[in-house]
Amino acid sequence: MNATANKKPDYGSLPRLTMEQAREAAYHLLAMKGEGADVGIDLLHRIERFYYKEARMLDEERYQEWYDLLADDLFYWMPLTESRFRRDPRPTLSPEHMAYFDESKADIAVRIGRIASNLVWTEDPPTRHVYIVAGIEAFETGVPGEYEVHSTFTQYRNRGENDEATLHGRRRDLLREVDGSFQVVRRLILLPQSVLQTKNLSVFF
Amino acid sequence: MNFDASSLVDSEFGTVDRRIFWDKDIYELEQERIFARSWLFVAHESQIAEPGAFVTTYMAEDSVIVARGDNDEINVFLNSCPHRGNRVCFADSGKGRQFTCNYHGWAFGLNGDLKKMPKMGLYKNTPGFRMEDWGLKRARVGNYKGLIFATFCEDAPSLEDWLGDFRWYLDAVLDVEPGGTEFLPGGATRSVLKCNWKFPADNFVGDIYHALWTHLGGAEPTLGPHGGVVVDNEGSYQVSVNGHGWEFNHSFFGNAATMGDKEIIRYMKSREEAITARLGQFRAKMWGAVSSATIFPNFSFLPGYFTFRTYQPRGPLETEIHAWTLVPKNMPDEVKDRFRRGSMRTFSPAGILEMDDGENWEHSTTINRGYVTRHQKLCYAMGADTAVEEDLPGKVNAGQVSDHNQRLFFKRWAEMMKAESWADIPLAENTLDREAAE
Numbered sequence: 001m002n003a004t005a006n007k008k009p010d011y012g013s014l015p016r017l018t019m020e021q022a023r024e025a026a027y028h029l030l031a032m033k034g035e036g037a038d039v040g041i042d043l044l045h046r047i048e049r050f051y052y053k054e055a056r057m058l059d060e061e062r063y064q065e066w067y068d069l070l071a072d073d074l075f076y077w078m079p080l081t082e083s084r085f086r087r088d089p090r091p092t093l094s095p096e097h098m099a100y101f102d103e104s105k106a107d108i109a110v111r112i113g114r115i116a117s118n119l120v121w122t123e124d125p126p127t128r129h130v131y132i133v134a135g136i137e138a139f140e141t142g143v144p145g146e147y148e149v150h151s152t153f154t155q156y157r158n159r160g161e162n163d164e165a166t167l168h169g170r171r172r173d174l175l176r177e178v179d180g181s182f183q184v185v186r187r188l189i190l191l192p193q194s195v196l197q198t199k200n201l202s203v204f205f
Numbered sequence: 206m207n208f209d210a211s212s213l214v215d216s217e218f219g220t221v222d223r224r225i226f227w228d229k230d231i232y233e234l235e236q237e238r239i240f241a242r243s244w245l246f247v248a249h250e251s252q253i254a255e256p257g258a259f260v261t262t263y264m265a266e267d268s269v270i271v272a273r274g275d276n277d278e279i280n281v282f283l284n285s286c287p288h289r290g291n292r293v294c295f296a297d298s299g300k301g302r303q304f305t306c307n308y309h310g311w312a313f314g315l316n317g318d319l320k321k322m323p324k325m326g327l328y329k330n331t332p333g334f335r336m337e338d339w340g341l342k343r344a345r346v347g348n349y350k351g352l353i354f355a356t357f358c359e360d361a362p363s364l365e366d367w368l369g370d371f372r373w374y375l376d377a378v379l380d381v382e383p384g385g386t387e388f389l390p391g392g393a394t395r396s397v398l399k400c401n402w403k404f405p406a407d408n409f410v411g412d413i414y415h416a417l418w419t420h421l422g423g424a425e426p427t428l429g430p431h432g433g434v435v436v437d438n439e440g441s442y443q444v445s446v447n448g449h450g451w452e453f454n455h456s457f458f459g460n461a462a463t464m465g466d467k468e469i470i471r472y473m474k475s476r477e478e479a480i481t482a483r484l485g486q487f488r489a490k491m492w493g494a495v496s497s498a499t500i501f502p503n504f505s506f507l508p509g510y511f512t513f514r515t516y517q518p519r520g521p522l523e524t525e526i527h528a529w530t531l532v533p534k535n536m537p538d539e540v541k542d543r544f545r546r547g548s549m550r551t552f553s554p555a556g557i558l559e560m561d562d563g564e565n566w567e568h569s570t571t572i573n574r575g576y577v578t579r580h581q582k583l584c585y586a587m588g589a590d591t592a593v594e595e596d597l598p599g600k601v602n603a604g605q606v607s608d609h610n611q612r613l614f615f616k617r618w619a620e621m622m623k624a625e626s627w628a629d630i631p632l633a634e635n636t637l638d639r640e641a642a643e
Contacts, residue, residue, distance in 0.1 A: 011426065011465060019542050078555070082297040082392040097391025098530065100547050100555040109427040110465065110550075114557050119422030122564040163567075194297065195525065196396040199563035201555035 009113065013108035015072040022102070025075035027093035029188035032148050032172045036139035039147060045150060047138045049174065050182045055131035055153075058204055063112045066204065067105075071176055071183040076103040077204065078189040100201055111204075123202065126193065127159040138175075145177040146185070165198035168193060171205065182203060208234060212621040217615035219586035219608050220530035225618075226401040227573040238622050240265035241503050242630075244347060244354040244367045246280055246504040246515055249272050249529065251351065251387035252298065257315060260298045262393075262527070263517045266354060269306065270294050270343065271353065274315040279348065281355040282317035282341040297392055303339075309592050317341035323415035350379040351386050356465075360627040369635045370598035371446040371500070377491040378508050381480050382533035389515075391543050393527040396554040402503055402518040403618070405526070408562070409497045409505035410450035411443050411610025414587065416495075419565060423558040427465030435459075436495060438588075438604025446599040448617025450610030453496030453508070458524075460509025461493035463558065464547030472540045487595075491564065496605070501617055506531070511544060512552040521572055528553065585611050598636060 017025065039047070057066045070076075078101040079093045095102070114120060122197040135152040151171050173185035187205045213222035218453070225231050245264045248271040252260050259272035261284055268284040286293050286306040293304045293313065303320060304310040311322040318340040328334050344355040347364025349372060354364050361367065398405070408415065413436055416424075441454035458473045473493055481489040482634070493509035503516040514528035530548040532541050550556045566624055573579035588607030594599075602609035624630045 019539055065521065075500070080391050080394060085296045085299050085301075088296070088299050094391065096542075098389055098394055098545060098553070099391070099549055100394070100553060102531070102549060107546075107550060111234070111557060113426035114422050117422040117425040119425060120561065121560055163564075177245075179390075194395065194552050197399045199396060199554065199567065200560040202560045 009109060009170065011106050011110055011113075014109050015074070016104040016106045017073065017075055017139040021073070022075055023095050023103070025186050026077055026188075027075065028174070029075075029172055029186055030093060030119075032150075032174075032188075034137060034139050034148065034150055036141055036148055039138040039140060043147075044136070044138050048136050048184065049134045050150075050175070051151060053134055054184075055133050059129045059131050061115075061117065061129075065203075067108060067112055069182070069184055070105050070108060071178075072105055073185060074105040074108070075186045076101055076108065076189075077187065078098050078102075078183075078191060078201075081190065081194050082148075083194050100191070100196075101205075108204075114195070122128070122200075125159070129203065130154075130156045131137065141174070144150065147175045147177070149173045149175055155205065157203060167193075167198070167203075169205070208238075210619035212342065214615045214619040216612045216619070219584065219612045221585055221615050222582055223573050223579040226403060226570050227521055227579050229521055232518070235518070236265060238624065240518070240629060242356070242358045242361055242621060243502055244356045244361065244364050245502075246352060246500065246513075247281075247355045248353045248583055249351055249386070249388040249513075249531065250279065250348065250353055251450065251534075253279065255300070257300045257302060258298075259294070259300070259304075259315075259563055260392075261296065262523075263515075264344070264357070264474050265518050267357075268292060270317075270341070270354070271355075272304075272315045276317070279346055279353055280316045281312075281353070283344075283345050285341070287319075287339050287341070288322075311339075311600055313341050317343050324641055349375065352379065358446075358627070362627070362632055365638060367447065367631055368449065368500070369446045369633050370637055371444075371449045371451075373598045373637060374444060374451050374488070374498075375489070376484060377488040378506065378511065378531070381489075381492055382476070382535050383483075383486065384534045386531050387534050388529040393529055394549075394553050395525060395527050395627060397519075398524045398526060398563050398567060399522060400524050400563070400570040401424040401521055402524045402599050404566040404569050405516045405524065405562070406499050406501075406503050406505060407476035407611045409507070410501075410614045411445075411497075411608065413452050413454045413495065413605050415562075415565070419561045420558050423561050424463055426557070436606060438606050441495075441605035442593065442597075443602040443605055443607055443609045444597065444599045444609070445602075445610045445613040448501035448511065448614050449499065450501075450614055451496065452605040452607075452610060453491050453498075454605055455487075455490035456494045457490050458493040458509065459495035460507060461547075462509075464510065464551055466543050466547050469540065469543050469547060472537075472543075487597075497616070500609050501614065507552060508602040509607045510548045510552050512548050514566050524566075526554075544608035585615065599633070 079099045132154040137150045139148045155167045170190045172188040175182045176185045208440040253273040256275045270284045270588045272280050303312045312320050314320050319336050326496040344357045347354045441451045495507045499505040505514040509530045513531050585608040591603040593601045593603045
């Protein structure tokens, strides 16, 4: 499917996880601690290249190409963070909590469709982006062709004259190698702000 | 302070002076005359379900703790130690027996009373010192069907009189199902906008008009080209009581449909008959309709998405949005989860509709930097007030596309800004309680 096509896609037919599948993916992401064996240096190098290219695609608003990097069984999650006492026994992050992003691939298509409508006045003139990805670590998962990848990012945005936002964070991904390239299967985005210090997240991570 | 609010607001024709969105002195007077005298939303009772549970939040710029005591009573008190003033509780939510100040260890109970401190004997020997004089300052607390409000103003009327007949409409979101409502878990979604707090509040009190243009792009992917939402003045309404306002039509799931989840609509339809039996057709049709509302001054919600939010003032040029999602308790977990994702994906900082709004409100605020600019009045003149045929509580306007509610919101703002005391603030007749008493 082409999310940016002029004709409105049938979003109902696009890939979507059930609640149970999304929960399973969320708990998998929460359990990712980088405990697998390090991937080989050649593979790490290819994975790093993948991240730099992905960042450049987002900077250049090449959303359709970026969409094609997402697996059909994508789970894409940015949970909320509360400030809690250390003694508090409740889990800090939970898939039952409100979130900023809690998405299947079909939901990403809706977001791309919104931008592609050319009716989003708050992205016209366009926002300028710089995405910096660093600290890439990749681990074997026990499943051939699937890798656990941890990374840090800085996402800088500027629009108009002086409207800017800088977000720093950390990502945990499950990547899948398909036909010699990578797809994002699961992505957890951890933003270390309990009060979001900007007005919106009109951006992908 | 002698403040001529009537020169800033003309609620008859509908003009508003732009300095009220910019001026620091006006902002400071708002803290005294609007926020410190109003009943402000602080929490939903489901957030503090058990004794010892607490949340911290804000009443405008005042940090407060909302805690459930051992006797199940809900207490609201200032989150500032009366000893040296430090903030007492730094967690957003939690559960405990007491709140202990980090600075010197003064410890306060779940009702705010001072219980103990290190070297307590020195105070016991201090002439004139009494433990009961130095608790955390307590607010008056009211509860309307699960929504907890508080005020530090002793002269304010009861919460029942403050909400007045607006409560009849509030039941269309708060009393649709037996068993009441709850906030979905995880705490508030909070974000910062560089706008004056009144722009989002007046937007929600009565501005469906903006949706037809601002939200074209956000609505297109889920609803098709140019939104597909029918908004006109046939069979739609604006109602205002004491500055609280709600604009709505009778589409039952019109707002909910823009979340793009057919299962939500299927579920809502399956409940329509029972909700109609409970509330009557007029209010049942409001449940998830194309609509928005603000409880004066800064507590707003959207039926259908069921996002409930406060617009916390942070100076004349900054506002913090705190948002939660409300659902009936008896809704199946799977449907609650659909509302969780649906409201997040439309009305949160990453929501495809909310993302359209922020820049409008920010630039409506910051453009007033220009001296000439801020001396040009804003137009709130749309639509002559039009009576309805039905007998309905409050001031009701036929048609939801109008500045009716926004004129009355700013009229209320001017009334409270002008008044030296609560005795000078008019209050609409509370006909619900009068009829209940008769």
